[in-house]
């Protein structure tokens with residue numbers, strides 16, 4: 478089964494993936510709220526996504542679905558009435574989940590609520606306060622240094638009240654009920670690589686796979702980080718074990734090398750498949766062991782689930798200076814990098830789709846090649862070698878899966 482795009486389609490798809498990121502970039506997202514809904518509605522133009530709402534207060538394992546946060550406007554004005562920090566210029570200026578306030582306060586008090594990056598004086602940091610009610614602003618260090626003593630008007634027109642946690646889910650039925658999970662987080666505001674690149678990749682994967690006849694069923698999740706996967710697992714505790722392989726997509730648009738973080742199991746089929754594809758990709762790559770830091774693989778691989786879910790990114794989270802800053806913008810992600818990431822995901826899925834289990838019906842000694850038309854009388858040395866390998870594999874194992882049991886690990890799975 479071929480599920481890859483051709484080179485020409487891939488280049489075009491990279492541009493379309495970038496266009497989707499550009500469209501989603503201005504939206505102020507968080508772990509709840511209208512930004513998530515608006516994002517998912519845009520994705521519905523590409524794939525038939527179900528939008529699900531889970532009410533505030535619902536217990537989900539050790540957590541509780543939080544209050545819903547929405548923001549309309551926020552700024553800080555100086556004594557002259559000039560806006561010195563303006564949410565409408567960048568949604569990163571507002572501490573995500575800030576509670577409402579409208580007060581005049583002195584600079585010293587304001588500074589207790591300001592966040593900057595002194596080593597990157599022109600970048601705005603991205604900060605959140607989901608589970609501790611607070612308010613604050615993020616600004617460049619140069620903006621901070623320019624603030625003069627005096628009184629400032631602080632205005633945040635936000636709401637934090639009972640509502641819903643919203644997420645998107647698309648289930649694509651295949652021949653079997655065994656599932657492949659593809660998940661991304663949708664909770665960051667204007668950040669391109671961390672958040673939007675994963676959303677775009679999963680959307681275009683889903684769009685492409687929906688045109689094919691597939692062996693596995695596929696479940697695509699667009700969820701707020703951490704609380705979203707915890708909520709989904711809590712609501713789907715039994716069904717989760719249908720997941721036979723999974724990947725969490727994030728940070729797939731920067732120009733760094735591809736990096737695979739293994740599942741907790743470490744030797745699951747998905748771990749071996751990704752390692753195999755990366756090894757034969759001719760591009761530099763890295764493979765990391767599982768750790769309890771990162772994206773939603775933390776929840777999918779938690780000991781009570783221990784699902785075979787890894788995470789394929791480019792530069793890992795927190796390992797590039799632009800991470801969680803305003804520099805993770807539309808210049809930081811590239812259509813070519815997005816296309817290459819998509820190509821790798823498709824190659825992995827192609828192996829999983831093709832990696833069927835075969836039963837050896839003739840396990841005692843080598844099968845006779847000639848009577849099966851597999852041994853040409855005048856065949857070249859190379860051709861004979863290929864055929865011998867093929868039979869050798871089937872003769873060794875009573876059952877075998879194509880990619881791993883038969884072939885030495887350094888052989889391309891297409892060999893057979």
Ligand SMILES: [Zn+2]
Pocket residue numbers: 665671801
């Ligand atoms: Zn992040």
